[in-house]
Amino acid sequence: MPTDTVPPFFAAHGLSKHFGGIRAVADLSLEIDQGEIIGLIGPNGSGKTTSINMLAGALHPDSGSIRLAGMALNGQPAHFFARHGVARTFQVPRLFRRMSVLENLVVPALSNPRASRAHAERKAREVLEFLRLDRLTHEYARALSGGQQKLLEVGRALMLEPRLILLDEPFAGVHPRLLEQIIDHIKALNRQGLTIMIVDHNLDAIRSVVRRTAVMARGVKIADGAADDVLRDPDVVHAYTGSRKDREGRAHG
């Protein structure tokens, strides 16, 4: 038997997290292929952000493991995850509101002692051009619209030159026109080889971007598969609406 099988690109196994008596995430396992773009959906409070926090190293799971290309990441600090290519954005953008758009990209990059300001600035300008935020380079971050702030969050993650990016609600509160732009950027990044996981409540937007989606309800992964199938799954519909409906949409109470 060959023993040199290639490990999965990203693999989480048996992740659990409690906050006091609250079970936020229970026994979550999730594998992501390199180059994949996957959705993670579920009702409010179902454990999506807690999962992202664990997958990005911001929260230590009570149990379970996280591996990137076979290397164990769990137990390491968030900057270790970031250095090895796992980046994330925040549900509520965590920008430096009184700094310029450019500084918002440059300053975090300079927390790496080996980074040079000139290099960080060059990279930041590249990122801003890609995201079509370059005309806002010298604006205060607080002057940006909600959608532009979401884009800048993505930009901050891109500064890390990640291999995997975990997006927490990139579509929330975004004007429809900018929404299309964000979707296009996500698709373009994926075409460039970036592996992406998107958490969001906008199921139409999710469906237009991902082929596969996982679903959480009350901290448990209840479905994982082709987005079209998953979104028709009666258990998933039930988790969202609280009433069981069949494929024709008739309510069974």
Ligand SMILES: Nc1ncnc2c1ncn2[C@@H]1O[C@H](COP(=O)(O)OP(=O)(O)OP(=O)(O)O)[C@@H](O)[C@H]1O
């Ligand atoms: N730091 C914390 N302390 C205590 N409870 C928490 C904490 N973070 C999350 N929780 C609880 O864990 C559960 C899962 O929360 P989480 O934020 O992961 O859900 P979510 O799926 O991201 O929800 P939403 O769609 O509203 O963003 C909720 O019951 C929440 O109240």
Ligand SMILES: [Mg+2]
């Ligand atoms: Mg959340």
